[in-house]
Amino acid sequence: MAGAQVKTWLAPVLAQRRRLRRWRRQLVIIFAVIGPGLITATVNQDAGGIYTYSLAGAQFGYLLLWTVLPIALALYVTQEMSARLGVATGKGLSDLVREEFGFRTTFFLMLALLATNLGNILAEFAGVAASAELFGVSRYIAVPAAAVLLWLLVLQGSHRSVEKIFLVGCVFYLAYVFSAVLAKPDWLTAAYHTVRPTVEWNASYLLLVVGLVGSTIAPWQFFYLQAGVVERGVPRVRYWETRADLLAGSLSCAVIVFSIIVACGATLHQAGMVNLRDAADAAHALRPFTQYASALFAFGLLTASLLAASIVPLSTAYVICEGLGVEASLNRPFREAPTFYSLYTALIVVGAGLILLPGTPLVRIMVLSQVVNGLLLPVVLVFLLVLVNRRDLVGEWRNSSGQNLVAGATAGLMIALAAILAYWGLTGLPGAK
Numbered sequence: 001m002a003g004a005q006v007k008t009w010l011a012p013v014l015a016q017r018r019r020l021r022r023w024r025r026q027l028v029i030i031f032a033v034i035g036p037g038l039i040t041a042t043v044n045q046d047a048g049g050i051y052t053y054s055l056a057g058a059q060f061g062y063l064l065l066w067t068v069l070p071i072a073l074a075l076y077v078t079q080e081m082s083a084r085l086g087v088a089t090g091k092g093l094s095d096l097v098r099e100e101f102g103f104r105t106t107f108f109l110m111l112a113l114l115a116t117n118l119g120n121i122l123a124e125f126a127g128v129a130a131s132a133e134l135f136g137v138s139r140y141i142a143v144p145a146a147a148v149l150l151w152l153l154v155l156q157g158s159h160r161s162v163e164k165i166f167l168v169g170c171v172f173y174l175a176y177v178f179s180a181v182l183a184k185p186d187w188l189t190a191a192y193h194t195v196r197p198t199v200e201w202n203a204s205y206l207l208l209v210v211g212l213v214g215s216t217i218a219p220w221q222f223f224y225l226q227a228g229v230v231e232r233g234v235p236r237v238r239y240w241e242t243r244a245d246l247l248a249g250s251l252s253c254a255v256i257v258f259s260i261i262v263a264c265g266a267t268l269h270q271a272g273m274v275n276l277r278d279a280a281d282a283a284h285a286l287r288p289f290t291q292y293a294s295a296l297f298a299f300g301l302l303t304a305s306l307l308a309a310s311i312v313p314l315s316t317a318y319v320i321c322e323g324l325g326v327e328a329s330l331n332r333p334f335r336e337a338p339t340f341y342s343l344y345t346a347l348i349v350v351g352a353g354l355i356l357l358p359g360t361p362l363v364r365i366m367v368l369s370q371v372v373n374g375l376l377l378p379v380v381l382v383f384l385l386v387l388v389n390r391r392d393l394v395g396e397w398r399n400s401s402g403q404n405l406v407a408g409a410t411a412g413l414m415i416a417l418a419a420i421l422a423y424w425g426l427t428g429l430p431g432a433k
Helices: 002-033 036-043 047-060 063-089 093-101 103-134 139-156 159-171 174-182 187-195 203-216 219-232 236-269 279-285 291-324 338-355 362-388 391-397 401-427
Strands: none
Touching (some): 036 063, 036 159, 036 219, 036 236, 036 291, 047 103, 047 279, 063 093, 063 187, 063 219, 063 236, 063 362, 093 291, 093 362, 103 219, 103 279, 103 338, 139 291, 139 338, 174 236, 174 291, 203 236, 203 362, 203 401, 219 291, 291 338, 362 391
């Protein structure tokens, strides 16, 4: 009788333990799957990107929300192409461009990406400086400390350990979701503009559309993602895990972009505060509306800037080393990949050093880096499209017609917008704010 009572008493406890074990197994599976896809899609919401999204909300309210879903779709399709190319060939994107198009083409591509990414790196350290100052820490303390921390992180860790730290950092992007909720937006109006496109034919609007695409789908992402997939050694039979990772990253990116635009549209736009100097200015401007949203916005900016200030130099080092045909791997010690680690170190030093110089035009650097991202994107997409449709390279893993349509439309749209903006640049900018 006593034994039966003990079993009855223990039954719910044992059932709870079984449920906990199932949840633990599911979490292990989830964290085993997610990786480069979530990192590249989420961390690309960096200081320059956050400023661009904030400016979109401040200047146009909810009107640009309709771009979030198609950009997220284009992000998933284009990143999936890059990851599939890496799994099918076992090579990074720069490696393939050099082998298939020659060193001269690769050299000019490397120069373009180096110039663009240097602007991005400056924007990341500008974000570190500005967000730290919002918390009362001088940039002359925060920036050098961040540079040393990021340098040690990469030089002392393996690819997997560095990846885990980046994944933990991605969690802090939820600060923007909370900021949007605390801003108390008109959710019905926001939902309406998310599904109903509203286009204004003026330079400010179209420039922000280019910036939004360039902020969300940056050229460096493809190089970092493909290198990460190759370093992981993802087998073809487990490629579904990478697709799940990419889908999670694209959805996460959409939620972050949506939240930032909504937070600024519900507050700054309604108050007529349409001119922002940088992303930190957006966090500061939120204070009269809600103190907590402002603090969360600033915290999200600091986290995003730190992560991107590490990943963008890594991506640049991958691009150049793969293009030159030298060793590029986080799993190798410094003596086996000296060029790779030296480039990473140089980019960190230059990016952090220039931000500390007085008179550096931070705002112009941050905006132009995102626009240049958008202008360089179709060039990288063309290379990617050609490579991923080569039967001799990927066999049956070639693109479907739908994938070619989405990627081609993204490249074509960016080329068309670039042509319009170039024309207006020569003839005058109508409707500029």
